[in-house]
Structure formats: C-alpha cells, structure tokens
Amino acid sequence: MMSAATLLKRTAPVLACVGLLAVWQFASLVLKNDSFPTAIEAIRAVPSILTDKDALINILASLRRMAIGFALALAFSIPLGLMMGRSRAVAAFFNPLLMVIYPVPKAALMPIIMLWLGVGDVSKTLVIFLGVSLPVIYHSFEGAKAVEEKMLWSGAAMGLSAGQRLVRIVLPAALPEILTGCRTGLVLALITMITSEMIARQSGAGNILFNALDMGQYDTVFAMIIIVGMMGICLDAAFERIRARLVRWSEPQFDMPLSFS
C-alpha cells in the first residue's frame, strides 16, 4: 500500500505541471492578449510542429550541433580541468584566462564569431562549445584538486606512471564532480544552442521560434518553448540516469554501516 505521503511525493511533479498550465490558461483567458495564447492552444500546436518535416529537420540540426559542441567541450575541458587540478603550473597559466572568459556571456561573442566563421554550423557549435566548457573545466579542476594525495601515492607504488595516474586514478576519483559539471554544461548547451540560433538565424529550433514570432504565430512560439523545455527535461533526466549509474560507488548510503572490524 502506498501511503498518502508517498502518493503525494510521486504525483507532485505532475500536479505542479498541471497547476502551471492551469494558471497559464486562466491568465491568458483573462488577459485576452493576441500575443499570449492559451495553454491549450499552445499544446495543440505541438503535434503539428513535430509532424512537420521541415521543423523536424531544423530541430534535429539543432540537436546535432548541440551534441557535437557538448562532446567537443567535454573532450577538451575534462583533460584540461584535471591537469589544472594536479599541476600548479598548468593552473597558474589557464586560471587568469578562464577568469576573463567566465563572466562574458558566450552569446555576446556570437557576432564576432559570425564575422570570422560565418553564420553556419561552425559558429554555432563553437558558441555551444564555449558555453559548456567553463563549468566542466571548473568542476574537473575542483574534482582533481580534491583527490587524496595518498591515493596517488598508492598508485605510484603499484607502478602507475604520472599519465596513468591521471587517467586511472584522478579521472575516476574526480568523476562525481566532473559529472556535476557536465550536467550544468548540458543545460547550458541547450541555452547557448537556442541563443546562437536566435542571433544567426538560418536553421534550428531557435530559428523556428523566432520566425514564428516575426510572423505573429504566437501559438507556434509557445509550442516551441514547450518543445525546447521538454527537450531540456528529457536530456537532463537521461543524463542523470547515466550519472547515477556511473558513480553509484560514491552516492551516500542511508543504510546503517556494517559494524565489523
């Protein structure tokens, strides 16, 4: 039997969603503004977008850029962050650089990048790459810095070289922290993906959204917001599953610890 409390806990997210939609519906009915369609109108527009071939091609192109930008960012940022965490010299070199780049909104670089690299995939992927890199570098750095010295010594005594220690001890030991950075990075990838398409309109989910806005198709605008939001939720949930699986060994346990010397 499920207790009332568990039942409430399980259904809370659904209730929250329904509540939000109800408020939206009510507000839009009251305001009667053309640019604010009702929730039902917006939701009704979702299937028509998802069955439209052009729209699907656009959305898939977005996702492809996002995946490439995200993957490249991880491939670059994790090794860099780990090396910064283990070497003072590397950290001293890159830290000031990152401090300068950190507060700059990556989308603000888009016009310059477009000027250099055009409005195509390269520019947009680069912006996504920049957006994802910083949190991943930062968390990899913090994770690597926190690795216990004695753990590395134990590895060294077994004959692991410095490079092997970085890959086989620092990387797994820092993995929980690295994945926290990746999760933030994933959401940022989605955000920079849409913003880059807003600035360089050529294809993509952001392109559909802002074209619809120009043409006053507000139900499509809101439907796209719903679609992008759902994409974010699904990606985050999928990533969280992978993360939990990878770092099962580090999750705090609520069972009583075994008492046996």
Added chain:
Amino acid sequence: MIEIDRVSQIFQTSSRKDHLALSDISLTIEDGAFVSILGPSGCGKSTLLYIVGGFVSPTSGLAKMKGKAITGPGPDRGPVFQEFALFPWKTVLGNVMYGPRQQGVRAADAEAQSKALIEMVGLKGYENFYPKELSGGMKQRVALARTLAYHPEVLLMDEPFGALDAHTRTRLQNDLLNIWERDRKTVLFVTHSVEEAVFLSDKVVMMSKSPGRIRQVIDIDLPRPRRRTELLLDPRYQKYVVDIERMFDDSDEPASNP
C-alpha cells in the same frame, strides 16, 4: 636492507620560514625486521617513511634500498596509510587486484590470489562491497591486502591503526602480527603509541621533535610468536613500555596523547 644516510628535510612553512623537519637521520633496517618509528606528532616520523617510499625527496642525504638510491615510489615498497587511500570506485576485490593487474598478472590468476588474500585478512564474503560500505577497520584490512597483493619486499605502514577505535586497533595488531609471522617481510611502522611499538617490533626507533632527530634505538628482545594476553603480563614487556615512556617524559615530549 634499507639504509638511511644523513637525511635532512626542510619544509617551508606558510610564513615562508624554513622548518627543519628531519635533521641528519641515519638508520639501517635489516631485511625481515619489524622496525617501529616512535615519536610525538610533528617529529617527522611519517616524512621519514615517505622518503623511504620515494614519495618525498629529502632536502639532503640519501635513502637506499638494497644499495640503490631511492628516487621514486616502486612496487618493492608497499605503503599502508592511516587514511586507507582505497580506490572508492573499485570493489574490495577490484582494489586488491589492482596492483597485480598493473604488474601484468593475468586476470584469472590475480583474482584467485586476491581472493585468498581477502580471506587471509578476514574479509571473505565482502569481495563485491565498495569501500564506502565498510567500517574503518575493514577498510584498513583491504588496504593491507591490496598492498600485500603486489608482493612488496618492504611494508611501509604510516600510523595504519591511528584512525581506529581501541578494540579494532588491538584486533588489527594481532592479525598483522599473525600475517607478518608467516613470511617476515621487512616492516617499517610509524606510530605514536608506545605499547603498539613494543608489542609489534624487533626494534623501536625513538624520535624527538623540532628538529626531528633519532634519540635512541631500542632492541625489543621479546619471544615470538607474541600473544597479546601473555605479553601484557610479561615484566620484560612492561619494562620496555615504562622505560620508553619515562624517556619521553624526561624531555617533556609525550609520545602519545592520553
């Protein structure tokens, strides 16, 4: 044989002042001997062990193993740390197998050897547990098995039982002696407990602090195999403990905190 030849170690403190952690230490450790380094906190006893391990390079002087200068860590010298330093992403079996696998032992052989070692340290049935699921005493048993698994010639034990409660500590001391008495590896054992040093060792190296120096080296002439309950009643054991404690008292350097 390990030779420590006029080793000194200077650390820079946060206030940029030089701190002489070890001053002109010379010591020879015979093969198969159980040697404890005993001293108050801050006397540099762990640093001395790290120098033998090759984890820290001395500011001056030299440590040698079998006549060859120690320049870095190696599988001939296996450390066991107070902090356990297990690989948390590996199971008990994975931790113990790590060294042999690194040395190129075939997976099946490494697994069989490791399982035998896990049984020897009393953890049969826990092969697939992760370190977070184990108590402190169990973790240190795994750490010992992990180090023994790659057959180091020398065990370097850095206050290995310092983080454990008194009861667990006694049990691990007994078990360590039982294991050690089978193959009599050379052991260098750092501790601040007088009783622990006398109970386990053939030789106790007493150190004093600021700067870290060897005060005296005492041979512990007690029969083996040693049984704790018999030893506690043995006047010779009691005399060693009392004598060493008096020597520390004389210099106002308590060897152990009450």
